[in-house]
Amino acid sequence: GDSVTQMEGPVTLSEEACLTINCTYTATGYPSLFWYVQYPGEGLQLLLKATKADDKGSNKGFEATYRKETTSFHLEKGSVQVSDSAVYFCALSDNYKLTFGKGTLLTVNP
């Protein structure tokens, strides 16, 4: 079945550092890919998405590119802020099922 593997955390960075969270997937069809973010004490919210190969999703300074050849959707940000501290989930959807990775905790220190 479909699966998502993302790098294990926790990841701890200083403010203004570069961020990459790796995500790879296994799917039989042509899934859409997502990054969701969960701030402390809250539910998940969509950060960005890409629906086909070579699409780039972007939001709030975060970017991820749908790479079909490497089955990857890595999350990147050039300069993180303390307010980016959260848990980040990579996910894929094929038809009407959304499959999540296990999440990566990011802590950004001042």
Add this chain to the structure above:
Amino acid sequence: EAQVTQNPRYLITVTGKKLTVTCSQNMNHEYMSWYRQDPGLGLRQIYYSMNVEVTDKGDVPEGYKVSRKEKRNFPLILESPSPNQTSLYFCASSSRLAGTGFGELFFGEGSRLTVL
């Protein structure tokens, strides 16, 4: 304001005592789903519903029931809770987009359940 509302947000109960976690959305979404979140396991889907009176099992349905009698509501029922159902539960909803599956999933704030 568009939102998914879950109740209760926190609950401590005892083994075997039936409980219901309610979920309501005000966005007229066809698709609704329940997930549980556990440390080291991420989010796992319990049940989902494509529309009124249409429900299906997710990855971890054992010990749970759902119903979808109205479009806006999707309650999660634990008929006889056990300690291994202690978890953080999320309800989510989405509109359906033809050809590309569903759109953005909107999540509730979560319900933390402890079964003693």
